[in-house]
Amino acid sequence: MVTVPHSPASARPTITRKDVARLAGVSTAVVSYVVNGGPKRVSPVTAAKVREAISALGYRPNAAARALKLGSSEMLGMVVPDTTNPFFATLARAVEEAAAARGYALLLANSGGSAANERRQVRNLASRRVDGVFLSSVLFEPDLTELEHSEIPAVLLNHSSEVPGFNSVGVELLEGSRRAVEHLVGHGHRNIALVMGMNSGNDLDAREVGWQQGLAEAGLPEGPILRCDFDRQGGYRAGQRLLASADRPTAVFVSSDLQAVGLLRAVSEAGLRVPEDLAVFSFDGSAEAEYSWPPLSTVVQPVQAMAEAAVEALIDFDGVSPTRNRIFPVDLVLRASCGCVPVPAAAAAAPGLPAGPAS
Amino acid sequence: MVTVPHSPASARPTITRKDVARLAGVSTAVVSYVVNGGPKRVSPVTAAKVREAISALGYRPNAAARALKLGSSEMLGMVVPDTTNPFFATLARAVEEAAAARGYALLLANSGGSAANERRQVRNLASRRVDGVFLSSVLFEPDLTELEHSEIPAVLLNHSSEVPGFNSVGVELLEGSRRAVEHLVGHGHRNIALVMGMNSGNDLDAREVGWQQGLAEAGLPEGPILRCDFDRQGGYRAGQRLLASADRPTAVFVSSDLQAVGLLRAVSEAGLRVPEDLAVFSFDGSAEAEYSWPPLSTVVQPVQAMAEAAVEALIDFDGVSPTRNRIFPVDLVLRASCGCVPVPAAAAAAPGLPAGPAS
DNA sequence: CCCCAGAGGTCCACATGAATGTCCCCGCAT
DNA sequence: ATGCGGGGACATTCATGTGGACCTCTGGGG
Numbered sequence: 114m115v116t117v118p119h120s121p122a123s124a125r126p127t128i129t130r131k132d133v134a135r136l137a138g139v140s141t142a143v144v145s146y147v148v149n150g151g152p153k154r155v156s157p158v159t160a161a162k163v164r165e166a167i168s169a170l171g172y173r174p175n176a177a178a179r180a181l182k183l184g185s186s187e188m189l190g191m192v193v194p195d196t197t198n199p200f201f202a203t204l205a206r207a208v209e210e211a212a213a214a215r216g217y218a219l220l221l222a223n224s225g226g227s228a229a230n231e232r233r234q235v236r237n238l239a240s241r242r243v244d245g246v247f248l249s250s251v252l253f254e255p256d257l258t259e260l261e262h263s264e265i266p267a268v269l270l271n272h273s274s275e276v277p278g279f280n281s282v283g284v285e286l287l288e289g290s291r292r293a294v295e296h297l298v299g300h301g302h303r304n305i306a307l308v309m310g311m312n313s314g315n316d317l318d319a320r321e322v323g324w325q326q327g328l329a330e331a332g333l334p335e336g337p338i339l340r341c342d343f344d345r346q347g348g349y350r351a352g353q354r355l356l357a358s359a360d361r362p363t364a365v366f367v368s369s370d371l372q373a374v375g376l377l378r379a380v381s382e383a384g385l386r387v388p389e390d391l392a393v394f395s396f397d398g399s400a401e402a403e404y405s406w407p408p409l410s411t412v413v414q415p416v417q418a419m420a421e422a423a424v425e426a427l428i429d430f431d432g433v434s435p436t437r438n439r440i441f442p443v444d445l446v447l448r449a450s451c452g453c454v455p456v457p458a459a460a461a462a463a464p465g466l467p468a469g470p471a472s
Numbered sequence: 473m474v475t476v477p478h479s480p481a482s483a484r485p486t487i488t489r490k491d492v493a494r495l496a497g498v499s500t501a502v503v504s505y506v507v508n509g510g511p512k513r514v515s516p517v518t519a520a521k522v523r524e525a526i527s528a529l530g531y532r533p534n535a536a537a538r539a540l541k542l543g544s545s546e547m548l549g550m551v552v553p554d555t556t557n558p559f560f561a562t563l564a565r566a567v568e569e570a571a572a573a574r575g576y577a578l579l580l581a582n583s584g585g586s587a588a589n590e591r592r593q594v595r596n597l598a599s600r601r602v603d604g605v606f607l608s609s610v611l612f613e614p615d616l617t618e619l620e621h622s623e624i625p626a627v628l629l630n631h632s633s634e635v636p637g638f639n640s641v642g643v644e645l646l647e648g649s650r651r652a653v654e655h656l657v658g659h660g661h662r663n664i665a666l667v668m669g670m671n672s673g674n675d676l677d678a679r680e681v682g683w684q685q686g687l688a689e690a691g692l693p694e695g696p697i698l699r700c701d702f703d704r705q706g707g708y709r710a711g712q713r714l715l716a717s718a719d720r721p722t723a724v725f726v727s728s729d730l731q732a733v734g735l736l737r738a739v740s741e742a743g744l745r746v747p748e749d750l751a752v753f754s755f756d757g758s759a760e761a762e763y764s765w766p767p768l769s770t771v772v773q774p775v776q777a778m779a780e781a782a783v784e785a786l787i788d789f790d791g792v793s794p795t796r797n798r799i800f801p802v803d804l805v806l807r808a809s810c811g812c813v814p815v816p817a818a819a820a821a822a823p824g825l826p827a828g829p830a831s
Numbered sequence: 832c833c834c835c836a837g838a839g840g841t842c843c844a845c846a847t848g849a850a851t852g853t854c855c856c857c858g859c860a861t
Numbered sequence: 862a863t864g865c866g867g868g869g870a871c872a873t874t875c876a877t878g879t880g881g882a883c884c885t886c887t888g889g890g891g
Contacts, residue, residue, distance in 0.1 A: 127543075127623065129875060140843045145877060152878060156841065171622075173599040177539035178875030181848050184486075186536060188579075188600075195565070197759070202561045206554070206582060218600060220547075221580050223565060240532040241547075241577060263530075264486070345763045374763050381765045400556070404704045404733050406740045406765045488849055499869045504851060511852060515867065537849030540874050 137166035190238030191247040194226040207420030224250040245427040270423045280426040286319035289412040289443035293394040294327025302364035306336040308351045310343035348372030352379025364392035370402040388452035407449035496525035549597030550606040553585040566779030583609040604786040629782045639785040645678035648771040648802035652753040653686025661723035665695040667710045669702035707731030711738025723751035729761040747811035766808035
């Protein structure tokens with residue numbers, strides 16, 4: 114064993130402000146002043162001594178004590194149905210980054226989509242004294258009223274309708290869906306189905322309404338509606354049912370990329386082709402949609418902007434100004450699944466520019 | 473607006489132990505005893521009064537004060553390269569659940585795969601006084617030595633080689649890869665390529681060694697090695713390069729499902745078929761592999777068990793007993809991409825039992 | 832020209848925040 | 862009389878920031 118002269122911070126016991134003060138020959142208050150540009154000024158000489166002591170000891174203020182005194186944990190909580198779902202994973206990551214940029218850490222919790230779990234998670238977060246909560250999960254009335262009575266602010270993220278008493282952030286669910294359907298109509302489709310995830314909420318999903326509107330505007334009758342879970346398997350099964358139906362639609366609008374991926378599998382298994390036999394347009398704009406086969410045309414949600422808006426709404430909320438519902442516009446990304454871009458295989462067959470992933 | 477007579481906890485100020493004590497007519501110490509089966513016994517009558525006061529006020533002990541006194545935040549930290557990567561998302565979720573089962577919350581941090589970020593995140597977690605850290609990210613020596621000098625225990629999760637001074641949890645990277653290659657050999661392939669993610673670490677990835685061994689055991693020469701990022705795009709590009717090569721291999725072993733998905737796209741774009749033109753076997757066993765087209769044969773990691781082992785290793789670590797590297801066995805899931813299961817489309821063409829997703 | 836008062840500028844002691852658990856005390860029962 | 866079950870007061874955990882204390886430098890008056 115060589116005696117290594119490195120890092121003096123081979124500290125066994127926890128280093129506190131007091132240790133720093135002692136080493137620097139000042140009082141503990143001065144250390145605080147230096148650490149956080151304190152309310153009082155410190156002479157440059159003293160400040161230097163303190164900073165030196167801090168790095169020599171490897172001192173880091175105890176977050177617990179800080180939180181206790183300040184009444185703020187500098188942590189935010191987020192409840193999502195499932196971090197494994199790429200859309201929520203992306204959303205959570207964006208939120209994490211936006212929060213980190215403002216000095217907050219993010220405590221992530223999965224609710225599994227159950228209201229009971231969600232409530233438990235919110236309670237847990239509350240008892241951990243987070244400074245605020247993002248709710249991207251099922252939203253039941255009881256949860257909301259409960260939250261309303263707790264002192265901790267919440268913003269509904271990924272929620273596109275007004276909820277009195279809560280700031281919320283969402284996207285143009287209806288308009289995006291309507292445009293997607295409109296686009297499919299533009300391709301000449303006249304029988305357009307809907308694969309819709311089941312919302313535990315009681316109100317109609319705006320995507321469904323958008324689909325209806327898109328059809329109505331084109332003077333088309335409503336195609337079949339297939340309801341299923343918001344996951345790959347749900348989409349897969351819905352796809353199987355869809356393809357088995359007597360009057361098979363020529364196009365389908367799917368409420369999420371994840372479901373569309375499952376549906377794609379069902380189509381492939383049936384020996385059919387997208388978009389020739391069935392055109393597909395989905396919702397979310399996740400990375401997975403870009404690498405499915407064929408690549409999915411999808412309604413892109415501006416996840417990053419939404420996350421930033423949510424963090425802002427949560428942190429800057431003063432508690433008195435009227436709450437609002439920020440709705441972000443969506444974009445349509447056109448790939449091969451709706452019939453816009455030629456399925457790349459064709460392009461590759463005749464050598465030419467490979468149709469790379471949309472940027 | 474109806475006046476709802478619910479929850480008496482319309483408390484504006486924070487409710488502390490003191491309020492409970494006052495309402496219950498006892499001292500604050502007794503409240504503590506009741507809350508955490510305290511070190512002292514409390515008579516059933518008193519306990520009932522306290523519990524009543526607690527629920528009447530909606531009291532929840534302040535986590536910060538608790539953490540301060542106890543010296544434990546009852547939080548664990550986890551650093552992963554990217555929560556958006558399904559494998560890490562799944563791992564993180566499993567860890568979150570295992571931790572929650574033991575009363576710990578999980579603070580998740582993305583490093584983006586950079587060592588600098590990882591170090592920053594670890595520092596951040598350390599200053600938040602987490603009780604331990606899971607490291608599933610890049611692992612540089614400096615980070616490790618730095619951690620060694622901090623008082624906070626860490627376990628290397630998703631790390632399959634011994635690192636002195638650290639508990640670690642991994643899988644049979646080498647053996648799993650070797651078996652996958654062996655399997656491809658069994659299908660008659662004699663030119664098997666490797667698509668390998670780039671590890672920021674300096675040592676050879678065991679998957680690469682497993683691939684080599686598998687080939688060596690079969691007396692086959694090494695096929696081409698394509699190195700790329702650990703994501704869909706990396707796999708996509710590697711696939712393009714692979715297919716463009718003069719002596720095109722008939723099979724490929726890919727270091728992750730994510731990359732394989734990208735590769736699959738490249739194959740489809742080239743108008744080729746899997747497994748007929750190129751058999752694919754990948755690594756991880758993520759959900760995405762099941763819904764790609766064709767479904768991917770993959771080496772499944774027992775994520776849940778790994779997460780539980782990691783949590784156990786972190787929480788139960790006494791700091792003195794020798795550290796160890798727990799290696800979990802892997803399973804091969806055989807689907808269509810390697811040529812085992814008929815590509816479902818064929819089965820569907822001739823009506824029969826649809827080949828559902830492997831369970 | 833010298834001295835003293837007042838004005839800053841620095842820094843310190845200490846109360847505070849919420850919860851834990853030790854030590855001590857009281858009263859009842861044996 | 863004495864032990865013990867129940868319950869209370871208080872020191873402790875660490876960081877924050879207010880209310881001074883102290884020292885220095887300056888400006889004005891004697």
